[in-house]
Amino acid sequence: MTSFETKLLHNRHKFDPATGGVSVPIHPASTFHQSNIDQFGKYDYSRSSNPTREALEDFIASLEEGTRGFAFSSGMAAISTAFLLLSQGDHVIISEDVYGGTYRMITEVLSRYGIEHTFVDMTNLRSVELAIQPNTKVFYVETPSNPLLKVTDIKAISELAKEHHALTFVDNTFLTPAIQKPLTLGADVVLHSATKFLSGHSDVVAGLAVVKDEKLGEKLGFLQNSFGAVLGVQDAWLVMRGIKTLSVRIQQSSASASKIARFLDTHPLVRHVYYPGLSHHPQYDLQSTQAKGSGAVLSFELENEQVLRSFVENVQIPVFAVSLGAVESILSYPAKMSHAAMPEVERKKRGITNSLLRLSVGLEHPEDLINDFSHALQKSEIHSVTQGGAR
Numbered sequence: 001m002t003s004f005e006t007k008l009l010h011n012r013h014k015f016d017p018a019t020g021g022v023s024v025p026i027h028p029a030s031t032f033h034q035s036n037i038d039q040f041g042k043y044d045y046s047r048s049s050n051p052t053r054e055a056l057e058d059f060i061a062s063l064e065e066g067t068r069g070f071a072f073s074s075g076m077a078a079i080s081t082a083f084l085l086l087s088q089g090d091h092v093i094i095s096e097d098v099y100g101g102t103y104r105m106i107t108e109v110l111s112r113y114g115i116e117h118t119f120v121d122m123t124n125l126r127s128v129e130l131a132i133q134p135n136t137k138v139f140y141v142e143t144p145s146n147p148l149l150k151v152t153d154i155k156a157i158s159e160l161a162k163e164h165h166a167l168t169f170v171d172n173t174f175l176t177p178a179i180q181k182p183l184t185l186g187a188d189v190v191l192h193s194a195t196k197f198l199s200g201h202s203d204v205v206a207g208l209a210v211v212k213d214e215k216l217g218e219k220l221g222f223l224q225n226s227f228g229a230v231l232g233v234q235d236a237w238l239v240m241r242g243i244k245t246l247s248v249r250i251q252q253s254s255a256s257a258s259k260i261a262r263f264l265d266t267h268p269l270v271r272h273v274y275y276p277g278l279s280h281h282p283q284y285d286l287q288s289t290q291a292k293g294s295g296a297v298l299s300f301e302l303e304n305e306q307v308l309r310s311f312v313e314n315v316q317i318p319v320f321a322v323s324l325g326a327v328e329s330i331l332s333y334p335a336k337m338s339h340a341a342m343p344e345v346e347r348k349k350r351g352i353t354n355s356l357l358r359l360s361v362g363l364e365h366p367e368d369l370i371n372d373f374s375h376a377l378q379k380s381e382i383h384s385v386t387q388g389g390a391r
């Protein structure tokens with residue numbers, strides 16, 4: 001078996017068989033000439049199938065150890081299309097601090113089509129069991145979750161789902177197959193916002209889905225073609241270029257994230273650091289058994305909102321933006337960015353407060369980031385004093 005790192009570069013698509021070109025050809029054709037009235041070729045129309053998109057679909061299927069991959073125009077298109085496997089009257093059990101767009105889809109769109117849901121803390125298997133209904137058809141897991149980095153036991157949830165003849169969907173955006181492979185742990189559908197680590201350069205919006213079961217693959221392929229939210233060929237090519245360096249990027253970023261998490265963890269103005277690589281994280285052991293690392297995303301709660309505002313104003317290196325998983329570090333404010341779609345009461349219930357920041361660590365030197373944060377925190381200290389900073 002070739003290692004994951006080598007598979008990123010040496011695979012069926014390493015060169016173009018027609019020319020030897022060491023880059024997957026971009027086929028912009030929307031339609032394909034058929035030479036015979038009785039026998040059509042493999043490709044007919046690019047919504048249904050296109051050689052460039054297919055190369056990416058094969059690539060992600062192999063990296064996730066599935067049988068079929070599907071590329072979509074965004075992570076939300078992948079997630080929404082996977083939800084179309086459900087029918088009216090079905091019920092979904094879903095991680096409570098799920099990505100804001102997924103929250104919006106399930107609460108405001110699917111609810112109109114008679115698809116029911118229950119949000120649960122997926123780290124607590126007992127509450128998952130209690131939420132099961134006769135019509136539960138999907139267990140939807142995001143692990144580590146966004147933005148509180150809660151870790152769900154993929155194997156345990158998948159087993160529970162199988163007992164109840166339901167499917168397990170796992171959003172693997174935060175870790176990618178370089179660190180975690182949900183299909184090998186029993187999940188049925190792996191979902192990605194390829195906009196993030198897989199592409200890695202903040203320059204493309206894309207989504208992917210992978211399945212292992214061939215029948216499920218047929219169904220999802222049918223839905224991809226029916227709904228039609230496919231990825232364009234230029235973007236498919238960009239995602240493939242990004243994936244080649246996935247392993248080195250995520251290893252470097254994860255090592256830096258771990259250093260930064262430890263720095264923030266001891267800082268007096270930081271109330272709490274959420275990172276599954278810290279030994280005080282409640283699912284530290286689970287994370288180290290089900291995944292090969294802790295990833296490059298962490299969140300931290302500051303003393304109060306004033307300290308946060310001052311920190312964001314004074315920090316120099318990271319971009320302050322939505323999104324994650326890029327070569328440059330990205331600092332985001334979940335309450336007003338990724339989770340703006342979630343009403344304030346729901347956010348507060350989940351611990352997504354107005355003093356919480358999420359950091360996606362990029363490829364800068366970790367010491368530069370630590371110095372930058374240290375300096376910005378020092379400047380924020382006054383707000384902790386003037387506000388009383390009660391702990």
Ligand SMILES: *Cc1c(COP(=O)(O)O)cnc(C)c1O
Binds near residue numbers: 077146192193206207
């Ligand atoms: C960004 C993100 C999505 C949505 O993906 P888009 O490409 O923005 O549509 C879904 N899940 C997670 C965990 C994400 O971070």
